[in-house]
Amino acid sequence: MQLQFENLDQSNLLPFDGIVNYFPFAFSPEEINHYLEYLHKEISWEQDVIKLFGKTYITERKVAWYAEKPFIYRYSGQSKTALPFSSTLMDIKLRVEQLTGATYNACLLNFYHHGSEGMGWHSDNEKSISPLSSIASVSLGAIRKFQFKHKSKGQKLDLLLNSGSLLDMRAETQEFWLHALPKSKKVTGARINLTFRKMADSCEIGQP
Secondary structure, eight states: OEEEEOSOOSSOOOSSSSEEEEETTSSOHHHHHHHHHHHHHHSOOEEEEEEETTEEEEEEEEEEEEESSOBEEEETTEEEEOEEOOHHHHHHHHHHHHHHSOOOOEEEEEEEOSTTOOEEEEOOOOTTBOTTOOEEEEEEESOEEEEEEETTTOOEEEEEEOTTEEEEEETTHHHHEEEEEOOOTTOOSOEEEEEEEOBOGGGBTTOO
16 A cells, blocks of 8 residues: 655654654745755765675765764664764754654764665664654755655555655654655755754763
């Protein structure tokens, strides 16, 4: 069964096994332009290096990792130490917390230059993330399709993410659902994605 969603309010999008709330207009056009300019120029972007099945791949997509503490984030064979939050990132985080009612202490940023860059099926279920906590995804720039797929039932849901939107994934969502950002040659504009999350103190640098 395939479902399509556009411009929905914050009611739960998932039919079962998790909670996903969508805020299509979390930021104003003026805020979007301001934040895009800042994020383009002042974030320490770097290409991602992914290790899969013994092979190393360097992505066109760029990433950055920021947090309130020097958290270490490990995924796909990589280990990143967080840079300190800037005042602008703190401002964005505050808006996200006001809308979701959750708290966050870290942010993984992704810079997609165009629609030929995407993200395959995965779950944000690393042990370093606080269990069942909210993962809040802010989209700025090009409108992109976002997909969910249930891990055992195979049910899929499609959602168009507006520029300035916020997607809140929480509860058992990461346990039961995969998500992806499919590639599209029709999308020519850039998109910056900020995923705010709650990291466990055990992943702070210097911790065993």
